[in-house]
Ligand SMILES: C[S+](C)CC[C@H](N)C(=O)O
Ligand SMILES: N[C@@H](CCS)C(=O)O
């Protein structure tokens with residue numbers, strides 16, 4: 485069996501046959517006060533990292549002076565102890581907080597803040613190629629750091645759950661490096677809405693979302709994504725999450741990159757739908773699924789950022805054509821206004837309604853369930869509880885055990 489395929493099979497086995505994906509990252513960052521009205525959207529939070537990394541070095545220096553526990557004394561444990569206290573200050577605090585909130589809500593998989601992080605997008609903001617690649621890596625480092633802190637909290641906790649509803653249970657946790665589509669880079673919501681308008685110089689060209697116009701060929705998409713995927717694959721993430729894929733040409737580009745570039749970690753493919761029948765561009769789900777099916781490195785296929793009411797039908801369609809585990813992480817059902825970069829509130833479903841569907845989704849074939857935009861740690865906690873009542877959790881201390 486391919487190493488990647490066995491990773492997901494083993495992960496699901498240890499998770500009792502069903503695993504929990506985290507919830508919306510960007511919208512949760514916003515709920516904590518981040519202003520993401522920016523072409524980089526959630527990736528804007530990564531821009532703080534260069535000076536924060538420098539701050540981390542400064543803290544080590546101060547500690548070494550004051551406590552004489554610098555590296556020449558080889559007192560790494562002491563440094564680590566002090567670092568634990570400073571980690572909130574010296575890391576990208578908001579992303580760590582959000583990843584940790586999801587882990588403590590029961591998520592088995594956390595997805596990095598790289599959805600709208602692209603080398604091209606960072607370069608437009610004046611970063612060099614090297615800095616842009618470092619920012620991509622930073623998105624994974626932040627998630628890995630959150631996982632480490634989480635495991636440490638689990639070790640310190642005497643029970644698997646504490647009074648304030650935090651789930652502190654040592655279990656296999658995967659870090660999935662998000663790759664948003666070319667449409668996400670365009671930052672006009674074109675990966676999400678059906679119709680859009682693109683302006684080229686003085687002419688106005690209507691296009692179907694996800695098609696991007698004739699100039700954006702398979703080759704252009706491969707060239708656009710190649711280096712980003714390579715960097716994320718070498719960053720320490722466990723898998724790549726190709727998310728909110730709006731059309732089959734982009735799925736094909738991803739498959740070819742995975743196959744041609746010797747990408748060392750597996751991936752999942754997740755499309756979104758506005759009608760419950762096709763992917764956003766109007767391409768058929770069956771074609772999308774067959775592209776994913778053709779690639780051994782793709783270890784799960786599914787649907788994200790799609791209203792919950794469409795999920796049942798989409799799982800039924802997918803389950804007829806895929807042999808891979810099916811993942812679903814719907815949004816709250818609210819609509820997105822791409823021009824204002826805002827969600828239209830009160831158009832979605834409550835957490836109770838969302839969670840009431842979960843067992844049915846599992847029953848008809850989903851194996852990985854979480855939430856996308858406008859879902860919160862509360863949504864994920866409710867999913868965890870629902871699934872915990874049904875799944876048979878098998879003891880496994882961490883991913884290292886899992887890989888062995
Ligand atoms: C899936 S949509 C909500 C993501 C945000 C979009 N790419 C934008 O920049 O507005
Ligand atoms: N992983 C991304 C998906 C956006 S559709 C996020 O949660 O922000």
Ligand SMILES: [Zn+2]
Pocket residue numbers: 508788789815856857
């Ligand atoms: Zn979303």
